Amino acid sequence: MMDLKCSLPIAIAIAIAAMAAAFPLTTKIASAASVEENAKICATCHGESGIPQEKTTPIIWGQNEGYLYLQLRDFKSGARKNDIMAAIVASLEKADFKALAAHFAGLKWPNLALPSPSKDDTKKALTVIGSIGCTSCHLDQFQGDGTTARLAGQQPEYLLNTMTAFRDGSRANNPGMSDLMKAVQPPDLKPIADYLASLQVVGGNNQ
Numbered sequence: 001m002m003d004l005k006c007s008l009p010i011a012i013a014i015a016i017a018a019m020a021a022a023f024p025l026t027t028k029i030a031s032a033a034s035v036e037e038n039a040k041i042c043a044t045c046h047g048e049s050g051i052p053q054e055k056t057t058p059i060i061w062g063q064n065e066g067y068l069y070l071q072l073r074d075f076k077s078g079a080r081k082n083d084i085m086a087a088i089v090a091s092l093e094k095a096d097f098k099a100l101a102a103h104f105a106g107l108k109w110p111n112l113a114l115p116s117p118s119k120d121d122t123k124k125a126l127t128v129i130g131s132i133g134c135t136s137c138h139l140d141q142f143q144g145d146g147t148t149a150r151l152a153g154q155q156p157e158y159l160l161n162t163m164t165a166f167r168d169g170s171r172a173n174n175p176g177m178s179d180l181m182k183a184v185q186p187p188d189l190k191p192i193a194d195y196l197a198s199l200q201v202v203g204g205n206n207q
């Protein structure tokens with residue numbers, strides 16, 4: 001009989017082994033495979049219906065095409081560092097990135113239907129957003145366009161992580177965003193993430 005005390009570390013070990021076992025999957029990701037075949041592998045983390053399994057994994061369904069393409073390119077070159085995504089894109093080429101970007105941009109953004117943060121946090125978020133002028137690039141509904149990311153309705157935990165990463169330089173693929181994030185005080189980041197996550201886009205292709 002297994003000692004009960006062992007069961008948690010064992011459960012973790014099994015989870016890690018399962019993740020490691022899942023990684024050979026990435027060897028199936030190949031330039032020769034169709035975009036549909038490659039996209040099935042993306043779904044294991046980014047979601048079968050566009051809602052990612054983990055809260056720190058971003059929604060990519062309905063994200064802007066140019067932005068998606070640049071991220072895949074940057075994960076491959078290492079300009080944007082992430083071990084998981086680097087392994088995923090290692091065997092893919094520019095043509096695959098273009099096809100995957102077009103594929104995911106054409107899908108409907110899933111609605112997480114998150115509530116607005118408290119009045120206090122909303123006010124904090126709007127003050128920073130107004131003073132920095134985020135909407136001059138991310139547009140009035142935070143839908144973004146082209147190579148500028150959509151932020152509206154994105155997972156709040158992911159937004160908080162990535163804004164923090166821009167700020168501390170661990171996400172270094174867009175120095176302009178890093179400079180802007182350095183102008184934001186750390187306690188304001190979570191209110192901004194929660195505010196952006198609660199927004200929905202009205203009209204357009206992928207609301």
Ligand code: HEC
Nearest residue numbers: 038041042044045056057058068071072082084085088100
């Ligand atoms: C094993 C899990 C996993 C798989 C499989 C996976 N991803 Fe990811 N992906 C992630 C995580 C986690 C992040 C967030 C990385 C970060 O925080 O910088 C991410 C980030 C991204 C981003 C950046 C989005 C943004 O808003 O900046 C894109 C684009 C992306 N993935 C596309 C894909 C595509 C296309 C595939 C399939 C070819 C894929 N991913 C497969 C886990 C995965």
Ligand code: HEC
Nearest residue numbers: 070129132133134137147148149159162163173174177180
């Ligand atoms: C000068 C134009 C500009 C302004 C102003 C701007 N952004 Fe950005 N932002 C961008 C671009 C371009 C990207 C895509 C960067 C990349 O390719 O990695 C981006 C990316 C992001 C991302 C990453 C999205 C993702 O899916 O990973 C977040 C979060 C973000 N911006 C938040 C903000 C916030 C909050 C503000 C205001 C405080 C702001 N931005 C102001 C241009 C801008």
